[in-house]
Amino acid sequence: MTSVLVKDLTLKFGALTVLDNLTIDIPEGEFLVLLGASGCGKSTLLNCIAGLLDPTDGEIHINDRNVTWEEPSGRGIGMVFQSYALYPQMTVAGNLSFGLKNARMPKAEIEKRVARAAEILQIEPLLDRKPAALSGGQRQRVAIGRALVRDVDVFLFDEPLSNLDAKLRADLRVEIKRLHHNLKNTMIYVTHDQVEAMTLADRIAIMKGGVIQQLDSPTEIYNRPVNKYVAGFIGSPEINFFEGTLDGQTFVTDGHEFPLAGYAFQGPVPTKGAAWLGIRPEHIVTGEAAASLPVTAEAEIDIVEPMGSDTLAWAKLAGQSVRIRMDGQAAVRTGDRITIGFDPARASLFDRASEDRL
Amino acid sequence: MVDAVTPRGPKPRRRFSRANVMLYGTLIVVALYYALPLYVMIVTSLKGMPEIRLGNIFSPPVEITFQPWVKAWAEACTGINCEGLSRGFWNSVQILIPSVILSIAIASVNGYALANWKFKGSEVFFTILIVGAFIPYQVMLYPLVIILRELGLYGNVWGLVLVHTVFGMPILTLLFRNYFTSVPEELFKAARVDGAGFWGIYFRIMLPMSLPIFVVAIILQVTGIWNDFLFGVIYTKPADYPMTVQLNNIVNSVQGIKEYNVNMAATLLTGLVPLIIYFASGKLFVRGIAAGAVKG
Amino acid sequence: MSSSSKSRKPSGLFRNMSAKIASVPMVLTALVVFVGGTAWTVLYSFTSSKLLPKLNFVGLDQYERLWSTRRWIISIENLAVYGFFSMIFTLVIGFTLAAMLDRKIRGESIFRTIFLYPFALSFVVTGLAWQWILNPDLGIQNVVRQMGWESFTFNPLNDPDIVIYGILIAGLWQGTGLIMVIMLAGLRGIDEDIWKAARVDGIGTVKTYIRVIIPMMRPVFVTALVLIASGIIKIYDLVVAQTNGGPGIASEVPAKYVINYMFRAQNLAQGFAASTMMLLSVVIILIPWAYLEFGGKKRG
Numbered sequence: 001m002t003s004v005l006v007k008d009l010t011l012k013f014g015a016l017t018v019l020d021n022l023t024i025d026i027p028e029g030e031f032l033v034l035l036g037a038s039g040c041g042k043s044t045l046l047n048c049i050a051g052l053l054d055p056t057d058g059e060i061h062i063n064d065r066n067v068t069w070e071e072p073s074g075r076g077i078g079m080v081f082q083s084y085a086l087y088p089q090m091t092v093a094g095n096l097s098f099g100l101k102n103a104r105m106p107k108a109e110i111e112k113r114v115a116r117a118a119e120i121l122q123i124e125p126l127l128d129r130k131p132a133a134l135s136g137g138q139r140q141r142v143a144i145g146r147a148l149v150r151d152v153d154v155f156l157f158d159e160p161l162s163n164l165d166a167k168l169r170a171d172l173r174v175e176i177k178r179l180h181h182n183l184k185n186t187m188i189y190v191t192h193d194q195v196e197a198m199t200l201a202d203r204i205a206i207m208k209g210g211v212i213q214q215l216d217s218p219t220e221i222y223n224r225p226v227n228k229y230v231a232g233f234i235g236s237p238e239i240n241f242f243e244g245t246l247d248g249q250t251f252v253t254d255g256h257e258f259p260l261a262g263y264a265f266q267g268p269v270p271t272k273g274a275a276w277l278g279i280r281p282e283h284i285v286t287g288e289a290a291a292s293l294p295v296t297a298e299a300e301i302d303i304v305e306p307m308g309s310d311t312l313a314w315a316k317l318a319g320q321s322v323r324i325r326m327d328g329q330a331a332v333r334t335g336d337r338i339t340i341g342f343d344p345a346r347a348s349l350f351d352r353a354s355e356d357r358l
Numbered sequence: 359m360v361d362a363v364t365p366r367g368p369k370p371r372r373r374f375s376r377a378n379v380m381l382y383g384t385l386i387v388v389a390l391y392y393a394l395p396l397y398v399m400i401v402t403s404l405k406g407m408p409e410i411r412l413g414n415i416f417s418p419p420v421e422i423t424f425q426p427w428v429k430a431w432a433e434a435c436t437g438i439n440c441e442g443l444s445r446g447f448w449n450s451v452q453i454l455i456p457s458v459i460l461s462i463a464i465a466s467v468n469g470y471a472l473a474n475w476k477f478k479g480s481e482v483f484f485t486i487l488i489v490g491a492f493i494p495y496q497v498m499l500y501p502l503v504i505i506l507r508e509l510g511l512y513g514n515v516w517g518l519v520l521v522h523t524v525f526g527m528p529i530l531t532l533l534f535r536n537y538f539t540s541v542p543e544e545l546f547k548a549a550r551v552d553g554a555g556f557w558g559i560y561f562r563i564m565l566p567m568s569l570p571i572f573v574v575a576i577i578l579q580v581t582g583i584w585n586d587f588l589f590g591v592i593y594t595k596p597a598d599y600p601m602t603v604q605l606n607n608i609v610n611s612v613q614g615i616k617e618y619n620v621n622m623a624a625t626l627l628t629g630l631v632p633l634i635i636y637f638a639s640g641k642l643f644v645r646g647i648a649a650g651a652v653k654g
Numbered sequence: 655m656s657s658s659s660k661s662r663k664p665s666g667l668f669r670n671m672s673a674k675i676a677s678v679p680m681v682l683t684a685l686v687v688f689v690g691g692t693a694w695t696v697l698y699s700f701t702s703s704k705l706l707p708k709l710n711f712v713g714l715d716q717y718e719r720l721w722s723t724r725r726w727i728i729s730i731e732n733l734a735v736y737g738f739f740s741m742i743f744t745l746v747i748g749f750t751l752a753a754m755l756d757r758k759i760r761g762e763s764i765f766r767t768i769f770l771y772p773f774a775l776s777f778v779v780t781g782l783a784w785q786w787i788l789n790p791d792l793g794i795q796n797v798v799r800q801m802g803w804e805s806f807t808f809n810p811l812n813d814p815d816i817v818i819y820g821i822l823i824a825g826l827w828q829g830t831g832l833i834m835v836i837m838l839a840g841l842r843g844i845d846e847d848i849w850k851a852a853r854v855d856g857i858g859t860v861k862t863y864i865r866v867i868i869p870m871m872r873p874v875f876v877t878a879l880v881l882i883a884s885g886i887i888k889i890y891d892l893v894v895a896q897t898n899g900g901p902g903i904a905s906e907v908p909a910k911y912v913i914n915y916m917f918r919a920q921n922l923a924q925g926f927a928a929s930t931m932m933l934l935s936v937v938i939i940l941i942p943w944a945y946l947e948f949g950g951k952k953r954g
Binding site: 047073085089121143 | 428548551554558567
Binding site: 381384385391393394395396398399402410411415416467468471477480484486487492493495500502503504505512524527531555557578581584585586588592597602605606609617618621622628629634635636643 | 670672676679683684686687688689691692694695698707751757759764766767768769771772774775776777778782783786794795797800827831835875880887888891894897906909911912916923925926928930933936
């Protein structure tokens with residue numbers, strides 16, 4: 001069953017098109033992440049769903065009801081903001097109950113709901129405090145609670161973890177995942193952090209220039225990006241791109257020839273043409289294991305960045321720097337010559353002109 | 359290690375370096391110059407007339423008398439009227455209180471609407487308002503006379519209240535607009551998701567968290583309106599003249615002998631309200647004029 | 655196509671209705687008083703209105719009369735002299751005081767309080783205080799003579815040639831504190847690292863101020879300039895209180911001329927013409943400024 005349906009949504013600010021004829025169908029209980037660089041329109045889309053921005057054209061349905069012209073409070077949504085947006089002069093309990101009071105809900109019911117939300121989020125001891133007396137993580141919990149008490153079907157998150165430090169972010173990320181697991185609400189989550197997107201999402205929508213580039217499961221997006229932009233955006237360290245030409249079942253770049261046996265082309269197999277070949281740093285294998293792979297080459301290590309859990313090495317190959325992710329214990333040094341190799345089945349090929357997946 | 363001391367620990371500093379002496383010397387001289395008029399006013403107001411005629415305006419009073427203050431407050435004459443400044447004081451209070459309340463109430467709602475509820479044309483009106491702040495009042499004085507006459511408010515206190523509200527609007531609206539703009543927009547969005555409307559958000563969210571800016575606005579308006587002379591003299595009748603106008607009429611009255619001690623007591627009495635506010639509010643006063651000025 | 659919905663299409667006029675109602679006072683003030691009032695005055699300055707406004711147009715007669723009136727010419731000259739010196743001295747004194755207070759000195763807040771308190775006082779109080787200090791028989795002149803310098807003369811308020819400087823002294827005393835505060839805020843806004851860099855580079859304090867800091871403070875100076883300029887044109891109460899335009903008409907100013915003709919001499923159109931000239935001078939000052947500040951870049 002469809003929970004949120006965005007249909008042909010367009011938003012223009014004057015001559016600037018921020019959202020361009022977007023359509024997304026979000027089934028009930030799905031955790032959808034809108035991911036993209038700043039300015040891609042992801043927060044704008046969320047604000048349109050919330051009713052905080054008026055679209056230029058198109059429709060928004062929530063629970064099979066057309067809410068395009070509905071007030072935010074009448075849409076059956078709860079929203080969590082990046083800056084928490086807690087009302088500073090109200091206590092935590094006041095913050096949680098403000099929306100319910102505005103809806104003229106009976107007092108007993110308000111208390112019941114506040115108590116339940118506080119229990120779920122483990123903020124009961126904080127109910128009488130003002131937001132200023134809370135830590136960042138506690139504040140964000142209260143902000144989530146504010147959406148929780150409304151007992152709505154759809155939760156909207158607008159970069160909720162971006163203001164927190166790295167450790168807290170990781171903790172709260174798990175908590176949000178647990179919350180979704182327990183509540184099974186539809187959640188729409190905006191972020192620019194690909195780790196959050198990969199870990200939380202049932203499906204990710206990668207946006208650029210007001211258009212959804214790819215809407216798919218995290219693994220599919222990671223393994224089979226539909227175009228060069230998505231391939232470059234997802235993955236850290238970034239995917240390696242080789243510029244070259246396609247010649248039958250071989251990819252030719254700067255004197256090197258990579259056989260492509262095993263690569264699954266989309267649709268008809270092109271025989272000739274300019275293309276990009278992308279291979280993720282963690283899919284490049286070094287040492288003896290590399291020798292048995294279809295594609296092998298010799299490369300010289302340029303720079304080594306040890307990171308503990310793994311080591312990132314930069315090597316020179318085909319006239320460019322290649323990122324290689326190695327084991328944290330790998331004993332490599334600048335100047336070493338090593339054998340590297342990869343399986344073309346794990347690579348991605350993109351047309352040079354359209355940058356679409358081949 | 360031959361003859362000099364080994365440099366170790368904090369570098370020795372000369373307390374009375376030439377630069378320091380010059381810096382503090384200049385500041386103290388300038389400060390004396392700025393403080394002088396207030397000092398002269400105070401000592402003059404505490405002297406008797408014979409002492410003033412013979413002595414030196416800078417010398418402290420030999421015999422302190424509060425008679426000039428009493429006279430200035432209760433007996434000083436403006437033309438034929440000899441009620442002292444007290445009447446002007448109460449007139450000013452009657453003008454001040456409604457003017458401050460009305461101007462701030464209207465401007466804060468205006469600023470809030472401009473910051474959070476922009477509608478088509480709202481920025482245009484705001485621009486006109488700000489440009490209007492630079493138009494010399496003289497151009498608008500007579501049209502306002504006509505407007506007030508049509509409303510039946512010309513020559514009474516409420517007319518002047520309206521004038522203060524109108525001319526206070528640009529700066530106050532700017533002050534509030536800038537403040538409300540600095541409130542995170544997400545707070546406003548959260549309140550809308552929580553179902554609060556225009557007035558709900560204003561009274562329940564914005565107002566409670568913007569008390570400091572209201573204090574700044576009150577300071578700005580109280581001193582501004584209390585110090586006004588031009589509007590008071592044009593839009594009120596002599597019976598309703600505010601304190602500044604009455605003060606000028608007392609001191610610059612051509613009748614009778616000049617009683618400088620009474621004049622200075624009257625001047626100080628008129629300056630007392632803004633001075634008290636200034637010394638009591640300190641940083642907020644500075645913040646008010648800086649906020650008003652920097653964008654002006 | 656779309657499923658049934660309770661919500662009505664919000665029509666343009668009634669969207670944000672509360673906000674629009676709340677903005678009525680602002681709209682009225684902007685349109686009726688500021689635009690309407692100004693246009694009205696300019697229009698009636700081309701008439702021969704005396705006691706009451708009448709629409710009998712006489713072309714530029716009022717302006718010809720204005721510029722052939724000695725009192726107006728003196729007013730303009732006074733405003734020019736007062737404006738020129740007030741501009742320069744306020745900026746120089748304001749910046750110098752701010753720079754001195756910014757040297758991390760002891761008692762900064764005491765000094766600041768003293769420099770700024772005159773700004774809290776009204777022009778009437780300022781004018782009367784300085785009228786007393788400059789009193790020839792009992793004020794500064796008298797004090798210096800008592801100290802033995804019998805021929806000392808300092809009597810600006812009774813000397814038509816220098817009376818405007820007497821007003822200038824009072825005006826500077828009242829207004830420099832404000833500019834100092836604005837300059838100080840500007841100085842505080844400058845990155846501390848600039849000073850560290852200058853120190854490492856071995857640039858002297860004064861040179862750093864002139865070559866580095868002042869150029870960085872351009873927006874602050876522009877603000878100060880606009881503020882001083884708009885204050886200068888409005889000057890009225892200070893003159894009324896300190897000299898009432900005297901001796902004779904030696905210290906008249908345009909604002910006073912306008913009010914005299916409008917409300918005392920009952921020659922409305924003459925007052926309108928004079929106030930229109932004031933408006934024109936503001937426009938001449940403001941338009942280049944607005945062009946420099948906002949021209950080219952679009953405002954958000």
